[in-house]
Amino acid sequence: MAKHASFDALTTETLALRLGGLEALVERLGPDRSAWKVREVGDGNLNLVFIVEGPKGAAVVKQALPYVRLVGESWPLPLKRSFFEYHALVRQEARAGKGSVPAIYHFDEAQALIVMEYLSPHVILRKALIEGRELPRIANDLGLFAARTLFRGSDLHMTARERKADLALFAGNVELCDITENLVFTDPYFEAELNRHTPALDPLVAELRADRDLKVEAQRLKHLFAANAETLLHGDLHTGSIMVTEDDTRVIDPEFAFYGPMAFDVGMLLANFWMSFFSQAGHEQEGSRASMRGYLLRTVSDLWSVFRAEFSWLWRTERTGMLYADSLFEKRGDALGAEQALDGVLHSLWQDLLGFAGVEIHRRILGLAHNADFETIADEALRARCEAKALRFGRHLVVNRCRIHSVDEVNGLALLIEKETRA
Numbered sequence: 001m002a003k004h005a006s007f008d009a010l011t012t013e014t015l016a017l018r019l020g021g022l023e024a025l026v027e028r029l030g031p032d033r034s035a036w037k038v039r040e041v042g043d044g045n046l047n048l049v050f051i052v053e054g055p056k057g058a059a060v061v062k063q064a065l066p067y068v069r070l071v072g073e074s075w076p077l078p079l080k081r082s083f084f085e086y087h088a089l090v091r092q093e094a095r096a097g098k099g100s101v102p103a104i105y106h107f108d109e110a111q112a113l114i115v116m117e118y119l120s121p122h123v124i125l126r127k128a129l130i131e132g133r134e135l136p137r138i139a140n141d142l143g144l145f146a147a148r149t150l151f152r153g154s155d156l157h158m159t160a161r162e163r164k165a166d167l168a169l170f171a172g173n174v175e176l177c178d179i180t181e182n183l184v185f186t187d188p189y190f191e192a193e194l195n196r197h198t199p200a201l202d203p204l205v206a207e208l209r210a211d212r213d214l215k216v217e218a219q220r221l222k223h224l225f226a227a228n229a230e231t232l233l234h235g236d237l238h239t240g241s242i243m244v245t246e247d248d249t250r251v252i253d254p255e256f257a258f259y260g261p262m263a264f265d266v267g268m269l270l271a272n273f274w275m276s277f278f279s280q281a282g283h284e285q286e287g288s289r290a291s292m293r294g295y296l297l298r299t300v301s302d303l304w305s306v307f308r309a310e311f312s313w314l315w316r317t318e319r320t321g322m323l324y325a326d327s328l329f330e331k332r333g334d335a336l337g338a339e340q341a342l343d344g345v346l347h348s349l350w351q352d353l354l355g356f357a358g359v360e361i362h363r364r365i366l367g368l369a370h371n372a373d374f375e376t377i378a379d380e381a382l383r384a385r386c387e388a389k390a391l392r393f394g395r396h397l398v399v400n401r402c403r404i405h406s407v408d409e410v411n412g413l414a415l416l417i418e419k420e421t422r423a
């Protein structure tokens with residue numbers, strides 16, 4: 001194939017032929033491409049994901065398609081998202097450390113493909129949580145990942161020139177941002193065409209869509225999301241974008257990366273643990289999930305403390321950007337001033353993340369993209385009960401986020417809602 005050939009989607013049949021000469025693959029799999037075994041495993045909504053195994057080892061080839069895979073060619077989506085995914089992965093590895101994302105071996109912009117490390121025996125975190133597995137490392141690993149990527153991609157750390165260059169680079173990811181802007185912040189709150197929900201939820205859904213306070217707050221959050229280009233976000237940091245083993249945690253799939261508010265990634269992540277919490281009642285056929293429920297709330301609370309501690313540490317040791325310059329604080333003997341500013345930043349981050357968590361919960365139950373935590377509950381009445389609890393919890397977060405002080409309070413609320421509706 002010519003080096004700059006126009007885009008052509010790979011298939012399991014053509015992959016070895018087309019990429020057989022690629023150094024990045026040959027090095028890992030071995031040179032005899034006729035011995036390569038290729039399978040397509042993409043269970044995502046958008047792209048092709050191939051696992052290629054050879055005599056020496058394996059790799060993953062992820063290729064974007066010029067449309068949304070879930071919907072088909074009627075919904076075009078630019079191949080350029082692969083470019084943003086590649087550049088985001090490179091930055092995340094530099095900021096959060098090697099081993100926080102899959103190692104990247106090769107990127108081909110024209111073919112919109114990324115060759116990366118095959119994570120094995122890793123599984124998608126969402127799947128593990130549905131199975132009731134209590135993974136011991138995720139709170140710590142994900143708290144560090146979020147604090148490091150969000151802090152180090154912002155004006156708190158980068159030079160103004162570098163940060164503005166990155167802001168410009170990622171500003172091109174318009175179509176994927178547009179998906180978030182509509183599917184997360186707007187569609188769930190009216191009868192948009194692509195929405196769906198469990199039918200038994202009808203009365204509650206009508207109530208939420210008529211809830212003026214909720215709609216206004218959801219739009220304020222959208223405003224914040226669109227207008228506050230604070231740091232490079234992962235942009236889709238849910239439990240389906242994380243692969244785990246007992247002792248390793250990797251974040252994948254940052255194709256939604258762009259500059260937005262820090263609280264968005266953290267809020268989406270915590271929302272997915274809270275949704276897992278409310279879905280557990282639907283997965284108790286083989287035994288009680290009481291312990292799992294406790295584990296999930298502990299994970300939220302630990303993740304938030306690890307995040308805060310790491311963010312504070314970076315604030316004190318790596319605040320080299322233009323914001324809150326040490327020339328105003330530490331260098332004038334006013335370390336306390338820097339601490340006061342840090343408290344302010346963490347406080348608004350906390351309030352905003354609660355709001356983002358609430359809308360994430362709503363869109364996963366009312367919008368287009370649902371999640372397996374609830375979808376795999378076959379008993380529809382039971383599923384609706386789980387979803388209703390999550391919806392009411394999400395509404396409380398969105399509307400009352402400025403009046404909620406601590407993560408213990410939020411977890412207490414989750415327990416209360418869970419108990420009330422069980423009785």
Ligand code: ADP
Nearest residue numbers: 042043044045046047049060102117118119253
């Ligand atoms: P999409 O952008 O289409 O959602 P993802 O990047 O989420 O695609 O990948 C889809 C699936 O492919 C993941 O859920 C996971 O099962 C598998 N996968 C993706 N990347 C890797 C990897 N590096 N190693 C192993 N499996 C992977």
Ligand code: MG
Nearest residue numbers: 044046253255
């Ligand atoms: Mg994706």
